Structures are given as C-alpha cells and as structure tokens.
Amino acid sequence: GENVEQHPSTLSVQEGDSAVIKCTYSDSASNYFPWYKQELGKGPQLIIDIRSNVGEKKDQRIAVTLNKTAKHFSLHITETQPEDSAVYFCAALWEGSQGNLIFGKGTKLSVKP
Amino acid sequence: DADVTQTPRNRITKTGKRIMLECSQTKGHDRMYWYRQDPGLGLRLIYYSFDVKDINKGEISDGYSVSRQAQAKFSLSLESAIPNQTALYFCATSDSGGSVYNEQFFGPGTRLTVL
Numbered sequence: 671g672e673n674v675e676q677h678p679s680t681l682s683v684q685e686g687d688s689a690v691i692k693c694t695y696s697d698s699a700s701n702y703f704p705w706y707k708q709e710l711g712k713g714p715q716l717i718i719d720i721r722s723n724v725g726e727k728k729d730q731r732i733a734v735t736l737n738k739t740a741k742h743f744s745l746h747i748t749e750t751q752p753e754d755s756a757v758y759f760c761a762a763l764w765e766g767s768q769g770n771l772i773f774g775k776g777t778k779l780s781v782k783p
Numbered sequence: 784d785a786d787v788t789q790t791p792r793n794r795i796t797k798t799g800k801r802i803m804l805e806c807s808q809t810k811g812h813d814r815m816y817w818y819r820q821d822p823g824l825g826l827r828l829i830y831y832s833f834d835v836k837d838i839n840k841g842e843i844s845d846g847y848s849v850s851r852q853a854q855a856k857f858s859l860s861l862e863s864a865i866p867n868q869t870a871l872y873f874c875a876t877s878d879s880g881g882s883v884y885n886e887q888f889f890g891p892g893t894r895l896t897v898l
Contacts, residue, residue, distance in 0.1 A: 713889030775825035
C-alpha cells in the first residue's frame with residue numbers, strides 16, 4: 671500500500687517569510703496529491719491539490735510542486751501571515767485505492783508576528 | 784448551517800461503555816468516511832461508505848463498527864470503549880461524480896476521552 675512521509679512536524683517562521691513543507695510517497699502509481707489545512711478546533715479543509723500530469727500549481731500565495739521521479743511533493747507558502755498558522759496535511763491517492771487518501775502525519779506551522 | 788455536522792462534539796466515557804458518534808451531511812454526497820486523528824499520527828481511515836449498501840473497512844477498523852442509516856447519515860460505534868481509543872474523530876464526505884479526484888469535506892470533529 672501507499673505510505674506518505676511528511677516533514678517537518680513543526681515549523682516556525684516570521685511573518686512575511688516563506689514556509690515549505692515536504693512530503694514523499696512510496697507508490698509510484700499515486701496520481702493525486704491534495705493539501706489540507708486544519709485550523710484550531712476545526713476539521714481539515716482542502717487548500718490546493720495537484721495531479722500527476724502537472725509539475726506545479728499555484729494559487730495566490732500558495733503553490734505545490736511535484737517531482738514524480740523522486741516521488742515527492744511540496745507545499746510552498748509565501749509572504750506568510752498569522753492566519754496561516756495551522757496544521758497542514760499532505761495526502762496521496764492512488765488508482766487502486768477506490769478514492770481513499772493516505773495522509774501524512776501533519777506539520778504544525780506557526781507564523782510569528 | 785454547517786454542511787457536515789457531528790454529534791456530540793465532546794464526550795467523556797468509561798472503559799467498557801458503548802459509544803456512538805453521529806455524522807450528518809446536507810451536501811448530498813454519496814461517499815462518507817470516518818477518520819481518527821491522534822497527535823503525531825495524522826489522519827487514519829477507520830471506515831468508509833460509497834453508498835447506503837456499501838460499507839468498507841479502512842486502515843484501523845478493529846474495535847469499531849459503522850452504520851449508514853441513510854445517504855446523509857453515517858454513525859461510528861465503539862462497542863466496548865478502551866482508553867487507547869481516546870482521540871479526535873472526524874467524519875468526511877465527498878461526491879464521487881464519476882471521479883476519484885474529489886475534495887473531501889470534513890466535519891468539526893468529536894473529541895472522545897475514554898477513562
């Protein structure tokens with residue numbers, strides 16, 4: 671089955687700096703990689719996703735890159751703001767999984783004003 | 784009103800008690816999921832259902848059971864709760880829509896403590 675490793679587990683940055691969270695996956699058949707943001711006291715919410723036929727996707731201050739050869743993908747947040755503070759989860763889906771996601775263990779991002 | 788609701792939001796119970804966590808959705812989605820979140824372990828899938836008659840075990844189903852009473856309702860039961868089932872539980876929904884690349888929508892979570 672699929673396994674998703676996520677690093678770092680905690681990340682602290684100053685407001686305005688960039689933040690990068692990295693994930694690796696084990697199954698080369700994986701073809702969809704979403705990122706979820708979990709704010710305190712709430713359920714996770716999708717913020718961006720990428721499919722395996724695309725190398726990079728950007729949405730305002732967030733971007734995701736995918737390296738299929740190395741089997742890793744990353745979330746990039748630029749010009750961080752205090753409201754970016756949350757737990758971020760990467761996930762992977764592969765063709766044989768019936769649409770189920772395998773999540774990484776999460777990264778707690780703290781943005782200090 | 785929230786699209787995915789969970790009740791109760793918090794529950795404290797004792798070892799050996801039977802507990803039911805309920806999930807309701809107004810999104811009209813066919814797929815529903817139960818996840819467990821533990822610190823440092825991320826989200827792990829307990830059970831999932833693609834429609835009322837289709838229930839499947841996830842990664843960590845031992846000690847849990849589910850019931851899909853209607854398309855909009857999916858309940859998780861702990862028949863005899865034990866302390867290591869203390870965790871944050873999330874229900875989620877998605878719309879198959881002919882594709883597996885569909886966003887999952889999560890409820891607010893139920894914090895369960897088993898003493």
